[in-house]
Amino acid sequence: MKILEALKWGELELIKAEIENPRWDSDLLLGHVLGRRREELYLDRDGVLSATAWKAYQDLVARRTDREPLQYILNNQEFMGLGFYVDNRVLIPRADSEIIIEKLLELKERSPRPEVKIADLCTGSGALAVAIAHYRPDAYVVGTDLSSAALEVARYNALLNHVQVDWRQGDFFEPICGEEWDWLVTNPPYIPEEEYRKLAPEIFEEPQMALVGAENGLIFYRRLAEEAASLLKRDGKILMEIGWNQGQQVEELFKKSFKTRIFKDYGGRDRVVYAELSS
Template sequence: MASRTATVWRLLDVLREASEYLERQSVEQPRLNAERLLAHVLGHSRVDLYLRFEQPIQADKLLAYKELLHRRAGREPLQYIIGETEFMSLPLNVDSRVLIPRPETEILTESVITDWKGRSPCILDIGTGSGCIAVSLAHYLPGSRALAIDADEDALSVARLNVDRHGLSERVILKRADGTEDIFLRSVRPPLDVVVCNPPYVSSESWEDLAPEIREFEPRKALCDEGDGLTFYRMLARGLSLIPVPEFMFYLEMGDGQADAVRTLFGTECVADLQVIEDLNRIPRVLKGKKKPV
């Protein structure tokens, strides 16, 4: 960005040059990124920016903005830079300790809400990460309660911020545990109505094909199973049968092209009513089923 005096830099000028800069760096949606970063620096909403286009930007704010633009040009995710994202219309804290919640995971969450609306389910969220699923379910199912587990204490620290942010500490309990380990699964006790999980399902072979924002900044262990992409589904297919609760529903997110293989893994005698739910692009995204007594 060229050097000018602070009085010459109007917000409109800043945004125009910032957008062009990010576009030259091959950042997707450069204008949107430029606006959100500037709104973050100024403490305004994006709508406020449009109302203040003719206003000059202070020199210290311009310097701070340039630093954030440089980070975004280096492909650091926008959500990490501003420390926040939106999931299910709820603001959530995020940083490099956790996976950035995706629209695909909203399909998983909405499926649970649709099925359990008006009821008060007890939920187990395996691999909670930022807590996005547990927080959203507790918010939109007011009578529900959730146990949200993760093997990573750093991830739980972020989840705790989000639970507290939305005033859900009495209904969302966070615990450090590995949801694939027999000792934990056998320790689960009633009541339990719903198990949800968005496991790492990117294969090691596919990892290098991911965008730099993902590959270079997001926690690999939250995305990649270091195998064929089905490792955690195999563990879960076996593990759900170990939970000493006779019946409960489960909802699992799946990657593109995995539906047939995942459905086959869960086609056991202790599972009934398997159903695949598609996302808005008609991609099979969620496997839903019921664990039943054998």
């Protein structure tokens, strides 16, 4: 089997399974097997696969046709220009979540401080915490998660990207209580149960506890709104990822003690709520 023939076979298998980007996925899967970049496959299109490589590629294509996410098969996802290991213990980082990092960097404190303290709640793969530690080396960064399995992945990602993060296990903000923070960031479970059941099959391979939130997806925002003032320094700030239709509801929860603003994602939908303690 030649490389180009294998790529075409994989693409057809994925088309039959109604995979969204069949050619892209086919190319990346074979590249993963051969340890080559996508463009290299086409430069060596007449190269012949070994029997071992052909079998390994068939196995990966079968996993993808079963709707296992491509990122889990490759154990890789890029986020903020950094590489992250991912598997089914953690939510796959999405590009829309990069807005939290972009805004945190954009809204950076104007006056220098001896130490900036930033906590990432519901850290999962550690994507936010690791990216913050990478792009804000002046900060002391903590990542919290209820799942010990997720924290294993997060710790590995910190090592992979050569950053220091203090990982703490516990429920939401409980591991950081009793301390004061300059920033809280979070991408909590915010999808309502009814909406979750209608999503693409690949979603069901990701940990449900990282996706689905009670009280119509608002429970974690409600908890944070009630406790955040005691967790933040006088001019402390929060950045929270939200569902596209949750902006006004989340703003309402924080309006008593915070000034708020909504930032949109790359598709023009509400995606991040910024909350700053009112003076």
